[in-house]
Amino acid sequence: MTDRRKVGIMGGTFDPIHMGHLILGESAWEQFGLERVLFMPSGNPPHKKDRHGATNEQRVEMVRLAIASNEHFELSLAEMHEQGYVYTKETLRRLRAQNPDTDYYFIIGADSLLSFDTWMCPQEICDQCILVAAVRDRMSVKELDFQIEQLKKRYNADIRKLESPNLDISSHTIRSRYSGGESIRYYVPDAVRTYIQNEDIYGNC
Ligand code: ATP
Numbered sequence: 001m002t003d004r005r006k007v008g009i010m011g012g013t014f015d016p017i018h019m020g021h022l023i024l025g026e027s028a029w030e031q032f033g034l035e036r037v038l039f040m041p042s043g044n045p046p047h048k049k050d051r052h053g054a055t056n057e058q059r060v061e062m063v064r065l066a067i068a069s070n071e072h073f074e075l076s077l078a079e080m081h082e083q084g085y086v087y088t089k090e091t092l093r094r095l096r097a098q099n100p101d102t103d104y105y106f107i108i109g110a111d112s113l114l115s116f117d118t119w120m121c122p123q124e125i126c127d128q129c130i131l132v133a134a135v136r137d138r139m140s141v142k143e144l145d146f147q148i149e150q151l152k153k154r155y156n157a158d159i160r161k162l163e164s165p166n167l168d169i170s171s172h173t174i175r176s177r178y179s180g181g182e183s184i185r186y187y188v189p190d191a192v193r194t195y196i197q198n199e200d201i202y203g204n205c
């Protein structure tokens, strides 16, 4: 049997990237022995059509700054398209065609797992990757376990639970804290905080 490569995908709007995303990526890398984790900002997320906030370039730059010191984190621009929507199933199909020796571990928070049925072609996503689910916010581990079992049955999916701390932090909180003049120190890496301040990205959010 040949050894398959294991690569994580941490997808998101990253508006801005924050400690929650980074800890998720690091936890998955550690728990599943991943070779690396691709941080993949979404160019035009179907569920966030009316988004305000950072430009695509700014979101990419914040990801770049946030992951610079981690040698097993990598920026991927695979979903950075200006035109058209980008769907996970298509991204996975492309990546797998390019790297047939690799298993992809798609990392998502509990809120994304709950809305998973509404994603474009959930069956195709499940057929093409291992889903790694993390607890989030007020969702209990019991609820997460229940949802995992449901999706496993419905899509014959390979879903693993990520043992990560429950971090009550979101990009939304950071945007509103910044626009309200509150500190975002420790919510995001220092380099990202400096960048947000210099560009005054979330002044009007
Ligand atoms: P927003 O508040 O704008 O929705 P967000 O903090 O949810 O932003 P996203 O870029 O939407 O960040 O999230 C990308 C992925 O990371 C999603 O799968 C989401 O569930 C997950 N995620 C983000 N923050 C956390 C967190 N604190 N704990 C667990 N998962 C998280």
Ligand code: MG
Pocket: none
């Ligand atoms: Mg979100």
